[in-house]
Amino acid sequence: VSILLPIVGTLAAVAAALARALAVDEIRGYIQRRITASVNATIELLPSKLQQEWADEWRAELSSTLSSPVAAARFALGLRRSALELMRNSAVASENSTEHRDGQAAKSERSAGVDFSDRRRQAALQEAARSMARAYEILSAQLGVTNLRGDLFMREAAICAKAGLIWKHGADYHDAIDPDTGEAVEIKSMCLREGAPLHFFTSRSFSPSVMERFRASGYWLFGVFDDSSHLIILYRVGGDDMEAQLAPLSEKTAMRAARGEPFLNNPKIRLDSIRPACTVVFQSPDFEEYEAASGRWCVRRRISGRVEDDHLLGTLRAAWAKIRRRR
Amino acid sequence: MLASRNMALSSPSLTAQTLAVLGSICLDPDAEWYGLELSKRSGLKPGTIYPILARLLRAGWLERRWEDIDPVTEGRPRRRLYRLTGGGAIAARHALDQQLALMQGRQYREDAKPRPRPKLA
Numbered sequence: 359v360s361i362l363l364p365i366v367g368t369l370a371a372v373a374a375a376l377a378r379a380l381a382v383d384e385i386r387g388y389i390q391r392r393i394t395a396s397v398n399a400t401i402e403l404l405p406s407k408l409q410q411e412w413a414d415e416w417r418a419e420l421s422s423t424l425s426s427p428v429a430a431a432r433f434a435l436g437l438r439r440s441a442l443e444l445m446r447n448s449a450v451a452s453e454n455s456t457e458h459r460d461g462q463a464a465k466s467e468r469s470a471g472v473d474f475s476d477r478r479r480q481a482a483l484q485e486a487a488r489s490m491a492r493a494y495e496i497l498s499a500q501l502g503v504t505n506l507r508g509d510l511f512m513r514e515a516a517i518c519a520k521a522g523l524i525w526k527h528g529a530d531y532h533d534a535i536d537p538d539t540g541e542a543v544e545i546k547s548m549c550l551r552e553g554a555p556l557h558f559f560t561s562r563s564f565s566p567s568v569m570e571r572f573r574a575s576g577y578w579l580f581g582v583f584d585d586s587s588h589l590i591i592l593y594r595v596g597g598d599d600m601e602a603q604l605a606p607l608s609e610k611t612a613m614r615a616a617r618g619e620p621f622l623n624n625p626k627i628r629l630d631s632i633r634p635a636c637t638v639v640f641q642s643p644d645f646e647e648y649e650a651a652s653g654r655w656c657v658r659r660r661i662s663g664r665v666e667d668d669h670l671l672g673t674l675r676a677a678w679a680k681i682r683r684r685r
Numbered sequence: 686m687l688a689s690r691n692m693a694l695s696s697p698s699l700t701a702q703t704l705a706v707l708g709s710i711c712l713d714p715d716a717e718w719y720g721l722e723l724s725k726r727s728g729l730k731p732g733t734i735y736p737i738l739a740r741l742l743r744a745g746w747l748e749r750r751w752e753d754i755d756p757v758t759e760g761r762p763r764r765r766l767y768r769l770t771g772g773g774a775i776a777a778r779h780a781l782d783q784q785l786a787l788m789q790g791r792q793y794r795e796d797a798k799p800r801p802r803p804k805l806a
Contacts, residue, residue, distance in 0.1 A: 412735060418762035419721045419732075429731065433721070436732020443736040 389427045394420065396434045400441045405476055408444055445473065472525045474518040475537045483519045487512060487587065494586040513547040516589050517581045520640050532575060541576025541597075546627065550582050550590060550645075555654040556629035560607075564622035566615065569608050572600070579639065580632065582657055591647070591657055592640040599635035603627050630654050697744040699780055702729055703737050707746075707777040710767075714774045717766035719752075738767060746773030 397420050401413045416437060423430040474480060490512060514533055518525040523534040523543055532542035546558035558580050561568045578600055580593040607625055614621055633655055641647075646660045697703060709726040710718065718726075724734035741747040748770050752763045769777060 414762075415720065415765040416735075418764050419719065421762055422721065422764075423731070433731040436724075436730045437735075439733050440735040444739060447736060447739065 386427060390424050390430070393424065393427065393430045393434050397437055400434070400437050403441050404445060405448065405473060408441075408448055412444070448473075472515070472518070473537065474515065474525055475522040480519045480522075483515055487516055491586045491588055510547075512587055513581060513583055513589075514545050516583075516587070517545050517547065517579050517592060520589060520592055521579060521594075532571060534579075536576065539576065542571075542574055544572060544575040544578045545581070546578065547581040547583060550584055550657055552658050553650075553656065555650070555652075555656060556582060557626040558629075559624040559626055562624050563620075564607060564611055564625055566611060569604065569611055572604055573597070575600070580627075580629070580636070584645075588642065589640065590642045590645045591638065593629075593632070593636040594639045595632050595636045599632070602635075603631060628654075696776075697740040697746065699784070700737075702727070702733075703740065704781065704784055705729065706734065706737050706741070708781060710747075710769055711774070711777055711781060714769050714777075717750075717768045719764040719766055723767065741773070742767075744773075745770060746776055748773075 397416060401409055401416060404412065420430065420433060423433050472479065474483065515525055517523075518534050521534075521543075522537070524537055525534050526532055533545040534543040535541070536543055546560065548556065548558050550556075560572075575597050577597050578595045580595070582590045582592075584590055607622065610622060610625075644660055645657055647655055647657055650656050699707075705727040706723060706729070709723060710716075720734050720738060721731060723738075724731055727734070729737075738747065738749075742749065746769065747767050749765055749767045752766055754763055756762050
């Protein structure tokens with residue numbers, strides 16, 4: 359026993375040390391893999407141009423900190439913040455490359471945007487929109503809530519995603535920027551009331567600065583949504599073609615300013631007046647345009663198409679049952 | 686003002702963090718730094734320095750290059766090194782001087798404020 363005990367003890371100690379070393383190595387390796395994955399995910403968050411600019415540098419810096427997992431984890435967290443800020447600044451830079459640049463640099467440093475030309479963001483927005491649309495359907499069908507029309511961001515974002523634009527935040531800026539051409543884009547939207555003529559509200563206080571912003575827009579997008587905030591139809595009108603609409607409003611604004619009267623409140627742009635100049639960017643297969651008896655253009659749900667609306671489906675089923683009973 | 690002296694330069698927004706970075710670089714204006722090293726010297730949280738570097742690069746105050754080493758021999762990837770441009774060095778020093786003057790002025794005004802008298806028991 360006196361001979362065996364030290365030998366067994368030594369072996370046990372060696373085994374314990376070995377197991378500990380392996381466990382530490384395993385845990386360290388696991389943490390390092392997680393941190394590397396986190397940094398890679400951060401890099402993938404970036405638009406491709408920024409990825410090309412920063413990915414190699416960040417990976418190189420990460421490799422020099424990886425030996426210390428705590429420092430590496432802090433570095434990975436910091437990178438996430440950096441990535442978000444770089445994306446914001448990149449959106450601002452693309453805005454500054456347009457004619458809008460003069461005197462706006464300080465303001466635009468503070469503005470934020472979402473680049474919807476990125477497919478992953480389009481998918482994320484689509485998922486959010488689906489959830490919200492479902493929420494609206496529940497609110498409407500099960501709770502009878504009818505005033506579901508105030509979701510301005512979701513509408514603008516849906517239009518940006520459809521057209522691949524960078525959505526801009528803040529009242530002083532254009533609604534969106536076209537990442538391909540750098541043009542400023544003005545977005546107007548409305549909620550469809552079937553049978554009613556379509557018109558789009560412009561601005562609650564139609565001041566000369568609003569007019570200036572409108573005139574600086576490369577093109578306009580007009581979106582029509584249904585009650586559940588699904589985009590039904592999206593029209594595009596060139597900035598030059600909008601001048602016919604803007605000129606009379608500009609005249610009225612100048613007159614009001616001269617008289618010291620309050621500015622126009624939300625003057626409307628009718629679909630009829632822009633329709634000859636517009637192109638249809640998107641149209642839901644469930645809806646169609648038609649010319650009403652009054653000669654005005656309207657949009658309605660296609661009866662022959664796919665019917666998603668539970669209420670309408672119920673009405674159709676009830677009508678069909680009535681017809682069958684009569685037979 | 687500086688931009689008119691050197692047309693390639695523009696003025697980045699000079700936040701406290703940006704000034705800290707500039708201050709660290711200006712201690713040795715000819716040296717080249719990599720991001721992690723610079724953030725350590727500036728006292729910034731690791732990984733948060735890149736937007737500042739991007740702004741300074743865009744403004745023409747900094748320039749950068751990839752380290753000239755063989756990664757296999759060195760056993761580590763190449764780093765990207767940053768250093769002040771000629772105009773950037775002048776602009777940075779000017780910005781730091783201005784900030785210092787501002788802080789000294791504030792200190793002077795604070796010193797000049799009448800101090801409340803101790804209440805008598």
